[in-house]
Amino acid sequence: MGGGEHHGIPSGDFxxxxxxxxxxxxxxxxxxxxxTAIAMAGIILACIPIAMKSAELEQRPHHPxxxxxxxxxxxxxxxxxx
Numbered sequence: 001m002g003g004g005e006h007h008g009i010p011s012g013d014f015x016x017x018x019x020x021x022x023x024x025x026x027x028x029x030x031x032x033x034x035x036t037a038i039a040m041a042g043i044i045l046a047c048i049p050i051a052m053k054s055a056e057l058e059q060r061p062h063h064p065x066x067x068x069x070x071x072x073x074x075x076x077x078x079x080x081x082x
Contacts, residue, residue: 058074
C-alpha cells in the first residue's frame with residue numbers, strides 16, 4: 001500500500017513539486033485583492049443587463065399565491081397589491 005522503491009524520486013516534502021490550480025500550499029499571488037475586485041465587478045456588470053432583460057420578458061399567466069420579489073420591479077404585473 002504505497003510502499004516500496006520510488007525509482008529515483010527523493011523522499012521529503014513532495015508538495016513543492018506538485019502543480020495545483022491554486023498555486024500550491026503557500027500561494028499568495030501579488031495584487032490578489034485587486035484582481036478579485038476586478039473579477040467581481042466584471043461579473044456584476046455582466047449580470048445587470050441579463051437581469052434587466054429577464055425582468056422585461058417575465059410573464060405569469062396566473063397571479064401568484066405568495067408574493068414574488070420580482071413583482072416589485074417587473075412591469076407586467078399591473079397593480080402591486082398582493
